[in-house]
Every structure is written in C-alpha cells, then in structure tokens.
Amino acid sequence: MTTGRPASLGQSVPAAGPRLLDAHLVVDRDSFRLDLPLTIAPGEVVALLGPNGAGKTTALRTLAGLLPLSAGHLTLAGRDLDHPVRRTWTPPERRPIGVVFQDYLLFPHLSALDNVAFGPRRHGLDRRQARDLAADWLTRMGLAEHARRKPRELSGGQAQRVALARALAVEPALLLLDEPLAALDARTRLDTRAQLQRHLAAHAGAALLVTHDPLDALVLADRLVVIEHGRVVQEGDAATITARPRTDYVARLVGLNLYRGYADGHRVRLGDGFELTTGDHHEGEVFVAFPPSAVALHPRRPDGSPRNTWPATITGIQQHGDNLRIQLVGPIEVAADVTPAAATQLRLAPGQPVWAAVKAAETRAYPAAPG
Template sequence: MTALDAHLLVQRGDFDLDLRLTIAPGEVVALLGPNGAGKTTALRALAGLTPLAAGHVTLGGRDLDRPDRRLWTPPERRPIGVVFQDYLLFPHLSTLDNVAFGPRRHGMPRREARAHAADWLARVGLAAYARRRPRHLSGGQAQRVALARALAVDPTLLLLDEPLAALDARTRLDTRAELHRHLTGHPGATLLVTHDPLDALVLADRLVIVEHGRSVQEGDAATITARPRTDYVARLVGLNLYRGKADGHTVALSDGFELSVAERADGDVFVAFSPSAVALYPDRPDGSPRNTWPATVTGVQRHGDNLRVQLTGPIGAAADVTPLAAAALRLEAGLEVWAAVKAAETRAYPAQ
C-alpha cells in the first residue's frame, strides 16, 4: 500500500525538478542532497506552495495535484503537516493555540481543538509550557511545538524541512532521539528533507539521494553506504569512489590509472574503499600492497580521533591516519608521500 505517490515536475528559471517519490504508511523517507539539488523545492511542491508544471501528487489514493486536468488543492486543504526549518510558530499565539491552530482550521470546535492541542503538548513533554509564547521557548522546545502542531491534524503525510538544523549539537542529539520516537508512532507517511547524513541514517527507513533535480540513488542505509554511485554520496558516507572498466581483477580508470581489486569483475564498475584503508609512506613501499602511487598532501584536518589527509596525484584520495603516524611523517600541505591500498580493502560493483 502506498500513502504518497508523486511525480514532481517543477520549473523555476534555469532549474527543473523531475523527481518520483513513493512512501508507504508508517514509512520515513529521507531526501538527501547538496544545496541547490531540489530538496526544498520538492517539499514545497508536495505542500502545495510551489506549483507543478506537470506530473501529479496523489495522497492516500486522492489526487491533490494534476496539472494536466487543471486539478490543484490549496495547501490548507491538504492532509499534510509541515515542520519548517525555522519552525514558523505564530509569535502572537501561546504554545497551546499554536498547536490548536491546525485542528481549528480543519473545523474542530475551539474547546475540542484546545483539548486536542493540550494532549499533543503532553505527548511531546511540554504540557507545562501551554501558556508560553514562542519567544520564551528554547530551540529544542520550539521544535517540539512545531512537531506537535504538524501532527495535531493527523496528517496522511508529514513533511520535515531540516527540522534539527537550527539546534546546537547537544540539543540536536536529544531532540533527534525524541523525534525518532514520535516518527515511529506516526501512522502516516513522512518525508524528511535534510543534508545531514546522521539525521537521515538515524530517522529514515529509506534514503533518496537527489542531485541537480534528479534522483541518483535510492535504498536503505546499508545499500547506500555500501555501494555509493556518485561522488556526493561517496563523500556523504566517507568513501573514496572511482569509476572505470574492469577486466578480471584490474580496473582501468578514465585517466589510465589502474586499480587492482579483490573481486573479479568485467565491464563498467565502481571501485570504493575507505580512507582508513589508505596507508601513507615516506618512500615507495615494498611488499603486499598491489595499489601504490605517488601523492601530494593538499590538506590535513581532524576527523574524530584521527586525521583526514587529502591527496592529489594520479588519483585523488582521502586517507585517515593516527596523530602519531601524522607526526612521524610530518604531514603538511605540499608534502610528497606514497599511498597504498591492498586489493582486499577495495570493493568493486557494477556501475549500471
């Protein structure tokens, strides 16, 4: 069963969005992509805030948008709840009346709407804040009020636009866990728009990666992280990624450089390996590594407990090394080193 079935065709100046989305009841789908990829445009099109040039939006079997039939449903008549990045709470209303606003617009009597809102405030742990105005709430509290307001209308589709982006790191951690709990209990479909891979991996059942207005990869977290298909996705999951033509255990890249891989493959393939699989040496290493090349350090940044080293050379790559190893190599921009990756540390998979 599908709650949302949409084909979003939007034209805005020199940018056009062509994106198909399906979401099942109870499913959380994360829409990930770089700035300008079309994520917010997609959300606004689903909410009825940006018109479709063509395509359709069908929710719970009901057509909301069909430009070819001149069918369009105003935002306030869509069974959709939205949590915007900046929450957009009404500053002149109390927390209780902010949450009651949606049910009132849907025809619920005032007393009943306020009781319904009070119940939702209790669910998000803010029953004691019912009379407060938004300016007296912390960022995490405002986010929970915005979520309660969106869920109070029992939406068939919940749209979340970067819902944690405005929070500091500690508040974000706590609020992410709270949000996960509420999304797990939401019977409708949820679309989470984010650029943060951690939010997507923690909150979503399925990921849709969008670049330049098009879906470039879709699947669960394990599939996406194991087999990235674009440079953006590879950076997102922290892998080095290359495309080439395989012949057995050798993959020839477009610039002529060859990589040895563990799996036998033929035809167009991607080759991926972790930065932690890249070893650095002051001189050309002897012994087991079958992939070695001269490289130049272009940058060194802290990455967790290690340092991430950016390299140029026959191929660009990232390597993770310990602070001790970095000190021994005296790593700094401009230093020439040798990089090595064992074939057993690589993964090769079809590019089609």
C-alpha cells in the first residue's frame, strides 16, 4: 500500500510524490459548504468516506464536472479544469475522467460491447477501432462471451465490470467510483471486490473511491480521507486511522469505543468525571480507544485484575459476525462483543444491569491535540 502521513484533526495530508490530481474543492449549496483539499498521485487509490450528508457526492459531482466550484481549484494532469478566479471551467465530456456510478447507468439499448465502445467513439476512434478496443477490455474483464448481451441480460457483477471497462477504455487520468459494489449481494461483492482490486492496481492514473463500506475502503484504497460536515476530519493509511481514530464516526467505522478526556499519567478523566485507567502515560487532552472485544461483562462486580469496572445497563443486542454486540449505557456508553454462549450463560437481555470491565492494557491513549 502507498502510505500517507498521519493527519491531524481537520487537516488534509497531501499525497506523497507527484500529484496527478491537485484540487481544493469549495462548493456552496444552500447552507452547506464543501471545503475539501484533495490530492492523488499517479497509480494511487484514495477512498473518500463519511456519514450521509458529509459531502462525498458533492465532491464526486464536482470532480466529474456536474457541479461548478464556488472557489478553490481543480487541476488534473497539469491542466486547470475548474478555476473560478481564472474563469476556467471544463464541461464533463471534455474532462479526462471516467466514472463508475453506483447503479452503473449502462445504456440499456446497447450491447456490452457497444457500451464500452461508446467512450472511445466519442474520443475520435472509428467504429471498428472502438469495438476492437472494447472487445479487448471485455476480455480483460473476463466478459468476452457476454459482448453481445444487453445490460438486462447481465448479472450485477457482470454489469459492474462492463461499467468499469467503459470507464477505463478512455484511459482516464482520474477514475471516479461511486459506491461501485453497493448494489451487489454479499457473495458477488466478495468476488467483484477482488477483481476490482486487480484492475485498480493496473490503472496508471489516479482513482477516487466514494464508499460507505469500511471494508471496501480498507481493501481497495492506499489512503483514506474521512470527511464530516464538508471538511476533512482525518486522513492517512488504513493502519494510522484504525489505530488512532479522531472522531466518533471514524471510531465506529473501524469498530472501536472512543472517548476524549484529560490525562494525568495513566488516569484519564472524561468530561462527566468518570475515570479510565490506561496502559499509556500522557499529560493533557487525549483520546482513549478500545475494541468491543476488550469489554468483559459480569453479573456482579468482578474481583481481580481489571482496573476499569463500572455498572451498566444493556440497551440493545445485535448480531455482529459470529458474536453478539451488546450496547450499554452507564457512566459511559460502550459496545461490547460477546460470544452467543457467553450471552446465554449470562442471560443477557435489554434492560438487564451488568458490570463492565476493561483491562488497562487493552486500552490505547494518544494525544487529542493536532500534530
């Protein structure tokens, strides 16, 4: 994976090395403002994540030329595509950008071959050249035998690969992928993700993946950019973000409990006065994080090694992989993962009081201040 430097809260980290995409996307829409610095290097895949309403779709539409910038700039391969101050704007069809939409948007009246040939024809190739190129791309996608089929005759995974071939056939400097796996069932998604990873690795240009799915981002992207309320809240490689989330959204994304407080040595006082003991020594504002699997539940206050124990009440129980995820309220809100056997033994149910325990060694504390 290409690594990015760890980001401070609210700051953007530029891609290492040369920048194929160099943009500062500022878009005002009613009361919402997108303010997103974004750079992508050649061959790099960047995932743009964030909750609903964070600005992901606005960013993608702006890059594609479907929305103009209010301010900032958009430069791709050294060419200004959108620069309000210079009164420069390039229409979508003249941008060296390929897009794979969530619903693929294949032309229903065209065969798979002619869907892929459409872009090359628009770029000046004659019908035979465009079809030869399209046939080559369908072969690369493992779809040669489906060349004459219409979109309605394709499975979801096949349609996704046709859409990807159509986007790549014009050799775009920037490839935009809008939730490209969201419409697929779980089995097809697994296989198609592996194929997409292979094709992205072979793409020489820049790629931006817009997704809600953390697994898609972690598997496919070299670098993650997380936005909330139109601004970057964290950026870096998967290891950095997984180890040190900086907002509640990012913590939930990577499956961690996250709290902010004031550290005095190994003790961290949270805002409501509750204290956690951690294995790390710090002074000042810190985040404390630990996985749900680190939380043990007991019918009574436990004796022994745990340094952090507190009474809690179960508010919800959901299936989470092979385990059950237990939502708890008390001095702090916390998620705990337990096995079905443990849940049965403890007779866990919503409304039930329990004791929660986390060992200090299972927690991570790190500075909350930028930098």
